[in-house]
Structures are given as C-alpha cells and as structure tokens.
Amino acid sequence: xxxxxxxxxxxxxxxxxxxxxxxxxxxxxxxxxxxxxxxxxxxxxxxxxxxxxxxxxxxxxxxxxxxxxxxxxxxxxxxxxxxxxxxxxxxxxxxxxxxxxxxxxxxxxxxxxxxxxxxxxxxxxxxxxxxxxxxxxxxxxxxxxxxxxxxxxxxxx
Amino acid sequence: xxxxxxxxxxxxxxxxxxxxxxxxxxxxxxxxxxxxxxxxxxxxxxxxxxxxxxxxxxxxxxxxxxxxxxxxxxxxxxxxxxxxxxxxxxxxxxxxxxxxxxxxxxxxxxxxxxxxxxxxxxxxxxxxxxxxxxxxxxxxxxxxxxxxxxxxxxxxxxxxxxxxxxxxxxxxxxxxxxxxxxxxxxxxxxxxxxxxxxxxxxxxxxxxxxxxxxxxxxxxxxxxxxxxxxxxxxxxxxxxxxxxxxxxxxxxxxxxxxxxxxxxxxxxxxxxxxxxxxxxxxxxxxxxxxxxxxxxxxxxxxxxxxxxxxxxxxxxxxxxxxxxxxxxxxxxxxxxxxxxxxxxxxxxxxxxxxxxx
Numbered sequence: 001x002x003x004x005x006x007x008x009x010x011x012x013x014x015x016x017x018x019x020x021x022x023x024x025x026x027x028x029x030x031x032x033x034x035x036x037x038x039x040x041x042x043x044x045x046x047x048x049x050x051x052x053x054x055x056x057x058x059x060x061x062x063x064x065x066x067x068x069x070x071x072x073x074x075x076x077x078x079x080x081x082x083x084x085x086x087x088x089x090x091x092x093x094x095x096x097x098x099x100x101x102x103x104x105x106x107x108x109x110x111x112x113x114x115x116x117x118x119x120x121x122x123x124x125x126x127x128x129x130x131x132x133x134x135x136x137x138x139x140x141x142x143x144x145x146x147x148x149x150x151x152x153x154x155x156x157x
Numbered sequence: 158x159x160x161x162x163x164x165x166x167x168x169x170x171x172x173x174x175x176x177x178x179x180x181x182x183x184x185x186x187x188x189x190x191x192x193x194x195x196x197x198x199x200x201x202x203x204x205x206x207x208x209x210x211x212x213x214x215x216x217x218x219x220x221x222x223x224x225x226x227x228x229x230x231x232x233x234x235x236x237x238x239x240x241x242x243x244x245x246x247x248x249x250x251x252x253x254x255x256x257x258x259x260x261x262x263x264x265x266x267x268x269x270x271x272x273x274x275x276x277x278x279x280x281x282x283x284x285x286x287x288x289x290x291x292x293x294x295x296x297x298x299x300x301x302x303x304x305x306x307x308x309x310x311x312x313x314x315x316x317x318x319x320x321x322x323x324x325x326x327x328x329x330x331x332x333x334x335x336x337x338x339x340x341x342x343x344x345x346x347x348x349x350x351x352x353x354x355x356x357x358x359x360x361x362x363x364x365x366x367x368x369x370x371x372x373x374x375x376x377x378x379x380x381x382x383x384x385x386x387x388x389x390x391x392x393x394x395x396x397x398x399x400x401x402x403x404x405x406x407x408x409x410x411x412x413x414x415x416x417x418x419x420x421x422x423x424x425x426x427x428x429x430x431x432x433x434x435x436x437x438x439x440x441x442x443x444x445x446x447x448x449x450x451x452x453x454x455x456x457x458x459x460x461x462x463x464x465x466x467x468x469x470x471x472x473x474x475x476x477x478x479x480x481x482x483x484x485x486x487x488x489x490x491x492x493x494x495x496x497x498x499x500x501x502x503x504x505x506x507x508x509x510x511x512x513x514x
Binding site (some may be wrong): 067 | 166351362363364365366396397400406407410411414416419
C-alpha cells in the first residue's frame with residue numbers, strides 16, 4: 001500500500017516535470033485519489049485514428065507496481081483489441097506480460113503502439129477483427145475513421 | 158597497531174565495518190576489556206561494571222608504546238601510574254584533542270594521577286633517547302598521524318610518511334609490515350568508499366527511488382540479478398519475484414525474469430554497493446555464495462530433513478558429525494529419449510500419483 005503510493009507519487013512528479021516531453025500523452029491524476037488516473041492520447045498518424053483524442057481511465061491496484069493497472073478506453077473506439085462497449089483493452093503487458101518496470105506513461109505509449117498495430121488474432125471486437133482477418137483493410141479503416149470522427153474529435157459548429 | 162585488539166562489536170556479532178574495521182576480527186586477538194571511565198578516574202558502575210577496572214598498563218603489556226615505560230625508573234607510585242598512561246587509548250583521546258585546537262589540555266584529569274600528565278610530556282624525551290635502540294621501535298607520533306603535530310620538528314616521536322590513500326602521515330618509516338598492512342586496508346577502504354559514492358545515484362526501476370536513499374538500512378541494498386545488469390532494490394526485486402503469479406503470468410518468463418530486459422535469472426544476490434565491472438560483480442556473487450555455504454541449510458537439517466534445492470542449494474549440507482552430504486545423481490532414460498535426473502524416490506510420491514480416492 002505504502003509502496004504503491006510512493007511509486008505513484010514519483011510518477012506524478014515525473015509527469016509534472018516532463019509535461020511537454022511527449023505531446024501525444026497527457027496524464028492527469030485524480031484530485032482526491034492517487035489510484036485513479038485519466039489520460040488523453042492522440043491517435044497515431046497514418047492510422048484511421050489520426051486526429052482523434054482518446055480518453056483512457058486508469059485504475060491502479062494497491063499492489064502496484066507488482067500488479068498491472070487496469071486501463072480502459074472511455075472514448076468509443078473501433079479497434080480489434082478494444083471491447084466496443086466497455087472499452088476494455090486486450091494487451092499482453094496489462095495481463096500476463098506485466099513488469100514492474102512499466103510506468104503509467106509507458107503503458108500509454110504501448111496503447112498508442114497497439115492502436116497503430118492491431119492484433120486481429122486475439123480480438124475483443126470480433127467485427128473489427130474479422131474485417132482485418134478477411135483482408136478487408138479498407139472496410140476496417142473506414143469504420144475506424146468514422147468512429148474516430150464521431151467520438152474522438154471535437155464537434156464542429 | 159589497534160589491529161591486535163579484538164573488536165567489541167565483532168565480539169557481539171554486530172560489527173558493521175566488516176573487513177574495513179580498524180580492530181581485529183580474529184577470535185584469537187586479545188579483547189580490550191578495560192573500562193575507559195575507570196581510566197579517567199570515575200566509573201558510574203563501580204564494582205558492577207562489566208569492564209575490567211584495572212590500570213591500562215597491566216592489561217595491555219603488548220602495546221608497543223608501553224614497552225618504553227616498563228623500563229622507566231620507578232620514582233613513586235603515582236608517577237609510574239601516570240607514565241604508563243601512554244597506551245593506545247590515551248593516545249587517541251589526546252589526538253582527538255589536538256584536532257579541536259587544544260592540544261595540551263586533556264579531557265579530564267584522572268583522579269589517581271593528577272600530576273602525571275605533565276610528567277608525560279617532560280620526561281618522554283629523555284626516556285625515548287635513553288632506551289630505544291632500533292629505529293623500528295620508535296613510536297609513531299599520533300598527532301602527526303591525525304593531521305598536525307604542534308611540536309613540529311622538535312617532536313621526539315617519529316613522524317610517519319604520507320599514506321597516498323588516506324592522506325595522513327601514518328606510515329611508520331621503519332616497520333615495513335605495518336606499512337604494508339596499513340596501505341592494504343587503506344586502499345580497500347578507499348575502494349569501498351568510491352564504490353559507495355558511485356552507487357549513490359543508482360535508482361531502482363521498480364520503486365523509482367535511489368536505492369541507497371531508502372528510509373531503513375535493510376532496504377538500502379541492491380539486488381543483483383545473475384544474468385543481467387539492471388539495478389533494483391533487494392526488497393523490490395524480491396517482492397516481485399515472490400509475488401503471486403496472477404492473470405496467467407508465467408513464473409519463468411515473467412516473475413523470474415528481469416523486469417526490464419526479461420532475461421531469466423535464477424537467483425538474486427544482495428549487495429551494499431553497485432558494481433562497475435563484471436569482475437566486481439563476480440566477486441560480490443562469490444563472496445555471497447561463500448558466506449551462505451558456511452550456514453547450515455535449514456531444509457537439510459543435518460540430514461534429518463529434505464532440501465528441495467538438492468545439489469543447487471547455496472547452503473551447507475552437512476551431517477551432525479561434520480561430514481558433508483555426498484550426492485550421486487541418478488540419470489534415468491525416459492521412453493522418449495530424454496534424460497531425467499531422479500530425485501529421492503519415495504513411496505509416498507507413487508501413492509500420491511495414483512489418485513486413489
């Protein structure tokens with residue numbers, strides 16, 4: 001408990017210090033609870049998510065960093081490894097390949113990498129996975145782009 | 158010089174300085190059991206004191222500087238007692254005083270040798286000149302060794318040569334063995350200090366803190382992984398390695414692996430300093446293993462128990478009569494061509510595998 005608090009506090013200071021270091025990630029800690037974080041990440045360029053800003057919710061367990069944080073998308077996203085309804089993410093480093101050397105910041109980076117390189121063979125969103133697996137890259141891209149426009153971009157007018 | 162006296166902390170099993178201690182860690186060395194308060198005249202414990210209430214001269218006949226005094230003419234009892242006070246204990250207190258710029262005032266005048274301090278300084282000159290024959294018997298000036306001697310050129314004692322490591326004039330010009338010993342221990346001390354300095358900055362990748370800045374002494378240790386060179390606190394890496402494999406984590410590829418490079422290491426070695434070269438790392442690991450080898454394995458329990466680590470155990474497997482365990486490994490050829498090493502075969506294992514209910 002103490003260890004996780006101390007470590008999160010360290011990460012908080014690090015985030016404050018290097019706010020501008022990674023313009024694609026904006027990590028914010030909950031005002032009253034250091035175990036709850038939110039992040040805004042920019043969709044990687046040359047992907048259907050480009051131009052969108054996605055919100056992530058982190059829930060950090062008390063055993064952190066021995067156990068991974070729970071992360072989910074708050075913004076709707078059409079991606080083979082993200083559950084369409086709950087925003088749950090299927091990523092090995094958040095499950096069995098977790099290592100205490102990862103930080104919340106690096107988890108965000110890993111999620112951005114996952115957005116750019118979807119893994120259709122272990123899908124949480126079967127529709128999206130099936131599109132990619134059947135080779136319909138264009139279909140997947142247009143669906144993903146549509147949801148990015150609808151959910152992850154500021155409304156015009 | 159003081160190497161000959163048994164370290165009090167070592168005797169209680171609690172010396173933190175290890176091989177860098179200036180006192181002897183050899184059980185054969187004579188213990189210094191003299192009460193320092195009694196030397197100054199007053200000991201609050203009186204007859205209940207756990208230390209010896211004797212005058213320093215009788216208890217430490219081997220101290221080199223006292224050899225001068227034994228030959229001194231006995232004038233009166235009080236004078237003799239006063240002069241015998243030039244034992245190592247007294248010299249250190251005097252040396253400390255020279256540092257605080259009051260070289261000639263002693264902390265407290267012993268009740269039983271009021272006059273003697275002055276006698277000391279007045280007589281020593283003649284004493285030294287009349288008795289000392291070989292230059293190696295000349296006592297070294299502890300004022301000079303501590304930094305600066307107020308008497309300078311006129312000092313009757315030998316002013317030691319400069320030690321290149323500690324920068325003090327403490328090398329006796331005519332005692333080669335002592336010089337060697339001092340240089341060796343000084344160099345080791347210096348090396349240890351430098352390594353400590355280097356290690357200060359190193360951070361653990363799990364708690365993200367500087368390992369040597371942790372709040373408790375037990376935490377201020379590195380955990381070296383055998384197969385890679387990533388630094389962690391001993392407590393962090395041990396916690397990670399012993400944490401429960403949840404979420405389908407594989408023990409070998411996740412928990413036993415380095416959190417950074419995922420290289421599999423089978424053991425962790427605690428160390429106060431971080432190494433700079435692979436040789437240093439090897440030395441730390443070997444010292445650690447050698448230390449464990451001298452401790453009896455609690456699983457083996459002198460042959461009564463069964464150690465799950467078998468031949469790979471770091472601890473000592475010895476029977477009560479001191480005989481070491483001899484292991485002959487049994488290799489069994491399995492049907493598929495693999496070779497397996499048979500552990501102790503017990504009937505209970507077979508029964509457990511039969512799934513009788």
